[in-house]
Amino acid sequence: MNRIVYVNGEYINEHDARISIFDRGFLFADAVYEVTAVIHGKLIDNEGHMARLERSCKELALTLPVSVDELKHIQEELIRLNDIDEGGIYLQLTRGSAGDRDFAYPKDAQPTLVLFSQARSLIESPKAKKGMKVVTIEDIRWHRRDIKTVQLLAPCMAKQFALDHGYDDAWLTEDGYITEGSSNNAYIVTDDGTVVTRPLSNDILHGITRKALLQLASEADIKIEERLFTPEEAMKAKEAFISSATTFVLPVISINDQAIGDGKPGPIAARLRKIYIDLALSQTA
Numbered sequence: 001m002n003r004i005v006y007v008n009g010e011y012i013n014e015h016d017a018r019i020s021i022f023d024r025g026f027l028f029a030d031a032v033y034e035v036t037a038v039i040h041g042k043l044i045d046n047e048g049h050m051a052r053l054e055r056s057c058k059e060l061a062l063t064l065p066v067s068v069d070e071l072k073h074i075q076e077e078l079i080r081l082n083d084i085d086e087g088g089i090y091l092q093l094t095r096g097s098a099g100d101r102d103f104a105y106p107k108d109a110q111p112t113l114v115l116f117s118q119a120r121s122l123i124e125s126p127k128a129k130k131g132m133k134v135v136t137i138e139d140i141r142w143h144r145r146d147i148k149t150v151q152l153l154a155p156c157m158a159k160q161f162a163l164d165h166g167y168d169d170a171w172l173t174e175d176g177y178i179t180e181g182s183s184n185n186a187y188i189v190t191d192d193g194t195v196v197t198r199p200l201s202n203d204i205l206h207g208i209t210r211k212a213l214l215q216l217a218s219e220a221d222i223k224i225e226e227r228l229f230t231p232e233e234a235m236k237a238k239e240a241f242i243s244s245a246t247t248f249v250l251p252v253i254s255i256n257d258q259a260i261g262d263g264k265p266g267p268i269a270a271r272l273r274k275i276y277i278d279l280a281l282s283q284t285a
């Protein structure tokens with residue numbers, strides 16, 4: 001690929017991009033990130049992503065080197081320079097480099113800001129038609145999952161475990177309950193059509209797509225319950241699905257090889273996917 005990427009104030013060819021080996025993002029995963037979907041060359045739900053970025057920064061005493069308006073301008077420039085119709089913009093902010101390795105936060109390091117685009121199809125997804133098979137495994141992540149840090153080895157291990165064992169993704173469990181997917185929020189649908197998802201806390205990422213979906217669901221008279229649920233309840237659910245900025249809503253058709261409902265993508269997941277995509281498309285007009 002030959003993308004133009006953004007690194008600390010410059011738009012450059014991806015092959016010319018350079019970051020210090022002492023950058024704390026590289027040494028300590030001392031960095032936060034956001035992924036915003038792009039449809040028809042327009043950013044989707046970006047205000048929510050920028051608000052969460054500001055919150056992540058605050059929790060870690062990280063300072064954004066540019067304003068949120070400037071970030072939006074950079075995102076839009078990358079869409080334009082790389083001619084992105086559908087895909088995403090990845091943004092990462094690290095605490096920068098102090099020129100050596102030291103656990104303490106450096107006093108005078110300049111933060112590192114990197115953004116790049118990814119072209120990929122989002123609306124047409126084979127998994128939306130086929131559904132996903134998930135496996136549950138223990139959630140071994142740290143206790144501040146509400147902060148969107150680049151500390152992603154545990155989710156990478158979970159995803160790889162799922163793929164190596166013939167599943168599409170992993171749902172993580174803690175104290176007998178599902179927390180979320182490896183890189184998405186998790187939902188089930190009960191027999192009476194209620195959508196159940198874990199309430200917000202430090203145990204899960206506060207998904208921007210989740211927030212929009214819960215609003216859309218209540219407008220569409222779909223009942224919502226924010227509460228904990230177990231893998232056993234999930235395996236007996238009528239439907240299950242996930243949400244994230246890059247997948248929107250995708251149906252889950254089996255959990256630990258147990259078919260969910262009739263083992264086919266369910267109607268509530270399909271309906272929520274459609275109304276979320278309609279909302280996204282309305283932001284591109």
Ligand code: PDD
Binds near residue numbers: 180181204206208243
């Ligand atoms: N992941 N939970 C986790 C652990 C996530 O990593 C994500 C997003 C979500 C969904 O959040 P949102 O709806 O704001 O995308 C939930 C992104 C897409 C990623 O890491 O690529």
